[in-house]
Amino acid sequence: MGHHSDQHLIKRLKEGDKQAFITFIGQYKHMVYTLALRIVKNEEDAEEVSQDAFLKAYQSIGTFKGDAKLSTWLYRIAYHRSLDCLKKNKRKPSTTQLQYEEVTNIQIAEMTWDHMERMERKQIIQRALGELPGDDGVILSLFYFESLSLKEISEVLNISVNSVKVRLHRGRKRLASVLEKMMDKETISIYES
Template sequence: MTDQPDHYYINRVLEGEVNAFSFLVEKYQNMVFTIALKLMKEREEAEDVAQEAFIKCFQSLKKFKGQSKFSTWLYRISYNHCLDKLKEKKRYVRSDHIDEVNESQIDAETDAFYALEQKERKEYIEKALKKLSEDDQLLMTLYYYEELSLKEISEITGIKANNIKIKLYRSRNKLLSLLKDSATLFK
């Protein structure tokens, strides 16, 4: 019961085998947490919101029609739940943080110099990303880090795919400009 498609586990849960939901949680917990952390900004709060999003998903599972991928449906629930929590708190999302997703992707077999160089590049990119708007950060994360399609991002955020394409283009240009500026500072 480990390499089955999502609908297999969904059907098992709907048939009363609630433990099958844990496979879906395990599969998608990193992405749900990434969205929560990106929007909530605080780790503990993001953990709570991510857990609540999975509970909402579980409670609404019988409403899932299969018209989109399960992951897209779950991400939409997570995204909307985060927005609801932010509205409840009546606070604005600050754009001075970025999550540390993919922090440990440097291959353990690479030499120390290469690892240091990669870390420095990542820090430059993260610093530059922090200077982008919250929306730009989220879109860049969903598209580049999580490799979601424009359609999936559209379903999650409610922004039309063509607008996402334009926003991604502009965000890439802003990011490139910021990276060029920081590179000249260190020459």
């Protein structure tokens, strides 16, 4: 979203314009929900966290100084609300070491990928993202879906740019490994049916 239209939306939100709030929700609900889901790993909790994040943003828009993008500010709220939800449910962010092997059959994987139906590919990648532990899914979602820079991601997660770079690399590698395994399963299931 452009900086100018951001400013206009912020101004209207600060005035308490309900229509502006509806626009605001419409623009960011998918990404806020995606971030929450990547962390809490449960659709019901993710919706509750997302609603809570929007309410919090609406109530504290007066304190928004504009030193970050509106989206970055909102994602930061959503990220912290998701962690609070985990804390409340006495769960820890999933840090289990995903057993991933070195991606070796990349050419076969690419070929299988190309031959799969588009919808099927979409579903597989959504599932694979959901299986990633910790912040990996969050970082990949912010990087690919929102095209946020490493610096902006570091602001959302409150970590250094270098950590983002390392985690992004690790996340890609893990995703490739999960995808490779899933595609094998899918391919097997195609032959079995």
